[in-house]
Amino acid sequence: MVTASNTREQIIDKAFQLMLQRGLNGFSYRDISAPLGVKNAAIHYHFPNKMDLIAALIDENHQVLKKATSEFMAYGGPARPQLEGLFAFTMNQIQRGRPICMAGALAVDYDDLSNDIKDANDCFMKDSIKWLSKVLETGLEREEFTFEGGAEMKAVSILATIQGARQMARVHGMDILENMFEQIRIDLGIKD
Amino acid sequence: MVTASNTREQIIDKAFQLMLQRGLNGFSYRDISAPLGVKNAAIHYHFPNKMDLIAALIDENHQVLKKATSEFMAYGGPARPQLEGLFAFTMNQIQRGRPICMAGALAVDYDDLSNDIKDANDCFMKDSIKWLSKVLETGLEREEFTFEGGAEMKAVSILATIQGARQMARVHGMDILENMFEQIRIDLGIKD
């Protein structure tokens, strides 16, 4: 074909979206191949089996998030815009047809996963926690935020809230998410 | 057979566990029938199709939760034991092999669901929010808790946190849950 590796990218793109819409068991090769106008075997060519695909998706997710978080971090010092960056990123993902996060998509089928995939996902989550902990610590130092308990525990709590809220939003509409963001701000002692 | 309706109960029991372990698409009729020593058709006899089964599971879940919440409520006035009841109930569910909650199990496959099922789940979630809002309001009145923002918003936030934490616990171990409970206590101004 014209641009050889384009198909590979398109497969990842489509699969990524499907994964975050329906979870690991919620989509098939056909759901990817049909809209792209290729055959299932084309997917197998690029990713011999489904686990290879999933691994690529996790990697993709890692990169997407790395890029996004580096953008918030480019704001520089203050913690607040970074937190808002996380909120905006979350909303953006959902509006782009990715209602659940990768961890959520994998969690339901967690026992089926290979160790490599588990490790990759684990690492991604640890990175997220690490990043948010740092933001919270910065916020505390700069007196932008107030909270009790450790920064890491608080970070996990916020990420858990967002993850849960994403699921609930699916059922109860997007308003819940904005409300959750607001509640998180309130709990961090942020006055608008 | 000896006790006729026993099979039906066993099917619900097993399916309930599988549902909360693997989600809607994560188990098959065989996963239910094999361990019970019956045939797939026996399941179809009691539940003509899978949606009927799911509806029964949601109903079951509703009853389990109704019973459990009524137990916390039997404590009487104070809000704190009721909140702790929720935490204990959550831990208990997980220890009984139900790592994700019903809403989580359904969320991934939400688009596949029939309207009846969506409504039933919706109703269940609204009940939970209503109950926890009431607990929080009571806690505020009795000066057991302090928090800002509306009680309902705070209730949704707590439920979202627990839901997200359940998923994260799968990956990162049970400790996260206890930490989340502690963080929720801290955020409610509870000093042990």
Place this chain on the structure above:
DNA sequence: TGATAAACTTACCTTCAAGTAAGTAGGAAA
């Protein structure tokens, strides 16, 4: 010009999922 490799397609296979139709065993009621 022929060989080679990449990026596929065609045409399969196997397994498993959900579902159905017809049959059967055992008990209760007439």
Place this chain on the structure above:
DNA sequence: TTTCCTACTTACTTGAAGGTAAGTTTATCA
């Protein structure tokens, strides 16, 4: 004792899922 009902089983069907092997097209390089 026949008849009927409940609670299944047996024996299928259909469809889809993941996967594979062999062939085909296109570009590239010697």
